[in-house]
Amino acid sequence: MVHIIIKGTKMKKLSLMIIGLGMLLASPMPAFAKVNIFACAPEWGALAKEIGGDKVDIYNASNANQDIHHMRAKPSLLAAMRKADLVICSGASLEIGWLPILLNKAGNNQVQDGGIGSIMASDYVPLLEVMQNVDRSMGHVHPEGNPHVHLDPNNIALVSKVIAERLSEIDSSHSSYYEARQSSFDENWAKAVTQWETQAANLRGANVVVYHKSWTYLLNWLGIQAVASLEPKPGIPPNASHLEKVLQDIQGKNIKGILIAPFENEKGAKWLSEKANIPIIKLPFTVGGNNQATDLKIMFDDTLNRLNNID
Amino acid sequence: MSKKLLLAASAAVLLNMPPALAASDADLEVIKSEIQSMREAYESKIEQLERKVQTLEAQQTTTAQKVEKTQETVAANASSVPATAQRSIRDTSFNPAVGVIINGQYSNFSEEEADIAGFAIGEEAERGDEGFGLEHTELNFSANVDDKFRGSATIALHEHDGDTEVEIEEAFVATTALPAGLEVKAGRFFSELGYLNSHHSHADDFADRPLPNRVFLNGNYGDDGVQVSAVLPTSIYTEIGGGAFRGDDFPAGGADGNDIGAWTAYGRVGGDVGENTSWRLGLSTLQADGISRDGNEDLVNFSGDSSLYIADARAVYAPTGNNAEQEIIFQGEYFIRDEDGTYEDTDAGTGAINYDDSQSGWYAQSIYKFHPQWRVGARYSQLYAGDVPAGLVGSALDDGGHDPWAATAMVDWTNSEFSRIRAQFSREEVANDSDDNQFTLQYIMSLGAHGAHNY
Structure with a gap:
C-alpha cells in the first residue's frame, strides 16, 4: 500500500515536471508578459x-x-x-x-x-x-x-x-x-x-564636411551636400595627409560646418576647423546623443536647431 | 439562440421607428454644423496627405536619380563590367561567405633549441620556425544551411619541417532553431574550453599562444564529436554546456573509435559593470580516459587517464565609452592537469614508468588600444611540471628544477578591420639552459568575409 502511494507521488511529480517543461517550451511569450x-x-x-x-x-x-x-x-x-x-x-x-x-x-x-x-x-x-x-x-x-x-x-x-x-x-x-x-x-x-522641412528650407544646397558617411540620409533629406569626409576611406581614421588634402579641396567653397557624431573623434575636425575657420557642428546622431535629445522628435528638433543656428 | 432572437427583435424595433421621433430643427442645425466641422477636418487631413505624397514622390525621384548616378559612375569605373551588371545572370547570393586569412611572419630566435622542460608536447606547442614563414593560411566557408542549421568549414594550410600540411581545423553544423537557448553543434570544432581554445589563432592578441595553451591544449583542442550548450534565461549571462568526442586530438589521442574518447563540460557567467566595462568568468574541464598520446615528435608516450581543469577570466574596459577609440582588455587562464598512467620516453630509454601527478600553468595578459589603429600588450606565462618519478629522471618529463616561463610584449597597427601588422618581443626561459630572446614581425590579413567581433 505504502509502496503504491510513493509510486503515485513520484508519478505525479514526474508528470508535473513534464507539464511544466512542456509549458516552458510551448509558450515562449505568455500573454501577460511584456x-x-x-x-x-x-x-x-x-x-x-x-x-x-x-x-x-x-x-x-x-x-x-x-x-x-x-x-x-x-x-x-x-x-x-x-x-x-x-x-x-x-x-x-x-x-x-x-x-x-x-x-x-x-x-x-x-x-x-x-x-x-x-x-x-x-x-x-x-x-x-x-x-x-x-x-x-x-x-x-x-x-x-x-x-x-x-x-x-x-x-x-x-x-x-x-x-x-x-x-x-x-x-x-x-x-x-x-x-x-x-x-x-x-x-x-x-x-x-x-x-x-520648412525650418530647413534655407539649408538646401549648403555644403558641409563630414567625418564618416553617417549623415548621408540626413543630408539627402535636407538637400545638403557633403563635399568631403575626414576619413580617407570609410572605416579608416583621419590622418594628417588626408586632412591636408581636405583643406585644399574645400578652399573657395562655402562650407557651413563639419558634422560630428558623439562617437566620432573630434581631433581631426578641430584641426580643420581652426585651419579653415569653419565651425564644428556636433549633432546628437541618435537618442541620447546629447543632453537634449531625449526622444526621437526632440533629437530631430535639436539637430535642425543646431544646423540652423550656424551662419 | 436567445441572443439572436434579441438582436432580431431590436432590429425590427429600430426599422419600425415612426418618423415623428425624428429631430427638431434646432437639433438639425447642430448636426449640420457637426457635419460641416467634420468635413473641414477631413479636407485638411486630405490636403496634408496630398502634400505628403508630393514630398515622397519628389524624394523618390531624387533617390532614383542618385542610384542611377552611382550605377553610372560604377559602370564608368569598371569598363570590363557590362552596363547590365545589376541584373545578375548567375545568382551567387546563395554561395557561402568565403574568407581567407593570410598570416605570415619573420622570426628571429637567440637559442638554437627550445624544448619546454618537464612536459611532453604536441606539434603545435613547439616554437615556430625561424626566418620568413607562413604561419597558418586559413580558408573559411560559412553559411546558413536552411532555416534550422548553419554550417562552417575551416581548412588550414601550414608548413611543418618543410612540408605543407592540410588540416581540417573545423567542419561543423550547428542548430539555429532550437528553443530555450539551446544549441547543438556536431562535427569537428574547437571546444568551448577556457577562453582562447575556441578562438582561431589569427584573432589572438599575440603572435603565439601562451605557454599553458601550447602545452596543455596543443594550441587548440578540436576533436570530432557533439557539443550541447544552453544560454540560461537569467538576467546576467549564464551558459552551460558539454560535449562528447572521439578522443583523437591532443591532449587526447590514440582513439580506436569504439567509445567516447573524451568529454568536456563548461559553465560561464558574464555581464556589465556600468556602461563601459564588461566581464566574463568560466570554469571548464576536458576528460580523456584510456588514451595513448604521443608527444615530443612521437618520442614520448603517455597511456592512461588525463583530466584537465581550466578557470578563465576576461574584462574589457572602454575608457571613453567607445571601444572603437580606446579599449583596455585584461585576460587570464589557469590550468591544472591530473594524469594517471604511464609515461615512456623512448629517446631516453626509460621504459613505461607509472605516473600519477598533476601539472599546472597560467597566463595573464593585458592589451591597451590607445588609438583606433594602435595597440600595445604584455603577457606573462608560467608552467609548473609535476614531481619526477625516479624512473623518469633525465627524460623529457624532468624539468631539472626549473619552472618554464615567458614574458612577452607586443605592439600592433590595424589599418582597417581587415589588416594588422604586429611586432612582438618575447623572453622565454623554458628550460634550465634556455634563455631565448624571440623577435617576431607578423602580418595578418583577412580577405573576403567580414570577421567576427568575438568577446
Whole structure:
C-alpha cells in the first residue's frame, strides 16, 4: 500500500515536471508578459517605445557614445538576445561583426533573420549609396547600401509601421493598442516632418564636411551636400595627409560646418576647423546623443536647431 | 439562440421607428454644423496627405536619380563590367561567405633549441620556425544551411619541417532553431574550453599562444564529436554546456573509435559593470580516459587517464565609452592537469614508468588600444611540471628544477578591420639552459568575409 502511494507521488511529480517543461517550451511569450525588444541602437529602442508604450520592455544594446559597428558580442548582449521577442537593428551589415554571433549562440528561433521577431530597418526603406561593384580598397563600404537610415525621418515613419505590424503579430491580444499608437505617432510625426522641412528650407544646397558617411540620409533629406569626409576611406581614421588634402579641396567653397557624431573623434575636425575657420557642428546622431535629445522628435528638433543656428 | 432572437427583435424595433421621433430643427442645425466641422477636418487631413505624397514622390525621384548616378559612375569605373551588371545572370547570393586569412611572419630566435622542460608536447606547442614563414593560411566557408542549421568549414594550410600540411581545423553544423537557448553543434570544432581554445589563432592578441595553451591544449583542442550548450534565461549571462568526442586530438589521442574518447563540460557567467566595462568568468574541464598520446615528435608516450581543469577570466574596459577609440582588455587562464598512467620516453630509454601527478600553468595578459589603429600588450606565462618519478629522471618529463616561463610584449597597427601588422618581443626561459630572446614581425590579413567581433 505504502509502496503504491510513493509510486503515485513520484508519478505525479514526474508528470508535473513534464507539464511544466512542456509549458516552458510551448509558450515562449505568455500573454501577460511584456514583449522583450532588443534594439541594436537607441533610435530603434526609442521608436519601439513610441509604438509599444507600456506593453514592451526595451533593451538598448548600445548607447549614443558607441560606434555600433565596432562593438563586441559581449556576454550581457547574449543574455538579452536569449530573452528577446523582437530584435530591431539597422541591418545592411552595420552590425555584422557581432549580431550574427549573438543570433548563433542565443538559441532563440523567433529572432533569427527572416523570422517574425527580426526587423532590419534597411530592408524596409529606400537605401542610398547602393554599390554594384565593391572592393575593400574602397574602405569599409557596405555593398547593400548605407546602413545609417534613421536620420531621414521618413524612414522612421516607414519602420514604425513595420514595428506596429510585428508587435500586433507577436502580442496579438494588444494589436489594437499598437495600431492606435502607431497611427497617432504617424500623424504627429508627419506634422513634425513638415515643420522640420520648412525650418530647413534655407539649408538646401549648403555644403558641409563630414567625418564618416553617417549623415548621408540626413543630408539627402535636407538637400545638403557633403563635399568631403575626414576619413580617407570609410572605416579608416583621419590622418594628417588626408586632412591636408581636405583643406585644399574645400578652399573657395562655402562650407557651413563639419558634422560630428558623439562617437566620432573630434581631433581631426578641430584641426580643420581652426585651419579653415569653419565651425564644428556636433549633432546628437541618435537618442541620447546629447543632453537634449531625449526622444526621437526632440533629437530631430535639436539637430535642425543646431544646423540652423550656424551662419 | 436567445441572443439572436434579441438582436432580431431590436432590429425590427429600430426599422419600425415612426418618423415623428425624428429631430427638431434646432437639433438639425447642430448636426449640420457637426457635419460641416467634420468635413473641414477631413479636407485638411486630405490636403496634408496630398502634400505628403508630393514630398515622397519628389524624394523618390531624387533617390532614383542618385542610384542611377552611382550605377553610372560604377559602370564608368569598371569598363570590363557590362552596363547590365545589376541584373545578375548567375545568382551567387546563395554561395557561402568565403574568407581567407593570410598570416605570415619573420622570426628571429637567440637559442638554437627550445624544448619546454618537464612536459611532453604536441606539434603545435613547439616554437615556430625561424626566418620568413607562413604561419597558418586559413580558408573559411560559412553559411546558413536552411532555416534550422548553419554550417562552417575551416581548412588550414601550414608548413611543418618543410612540408605543407592540410588540416581540417573545423567542419561543423550547428542548430539555429532550437528553443530555450539551446544549441547543438556536431562535427569537428574547437571546444568551448577556457577562453582562447575556441578562438582561431589569427584573432589572438599575440603572435603565439601562451605557454599553458601550447602545452596543455596543443594550441587548440578540436576533436570530432557533439557539443550541447544552453544560454540560461537569467538576467546576467549564464551558459552551460558539454560535449562528447572521439578522443583523437591532443591532449587526447590514440582513439580506436569504439567509445567516447573524451568529454568536456563548461559553465560561464558574464555581464556589465556600468556602461563601459564588461566581464566574463568560466570554469571548464576536458576528460580523456584510456588514451595513448604521443608527444615530443612521437618520442614520448603517455597511456592512461588525463583530466584537465581550466578557470578563465576576461574584462574589457572602454575608457571613453567607445571601444572603437580606446579599449583596455585584461585576460587570464589557469590550468591544472591530473594524469594517471604511464609515461615512456623512448629517446631516453626509460621504459613505461607509472605516473600519477598533476601539472599546472597560467597566463595573464593585458592589451591597451590607445588609438583606433594602435595597440600595445604584455603577457606573462608560467608552467609548473609535476614531481619526477625516479624512473623518469633525465627524460623529457624532468624539468631539472626549473619552472618554464615567458614574458612577452607586443605592439600592433590595424589599418582597417581587415589588416594588422604586429611586432612582438618575447623572453622565454623554458628550460634550465634556455634563455631565448624571440623577435617576431607578423602580418595578418583577412580577405573576403567580414570577421567576427568575438568577446
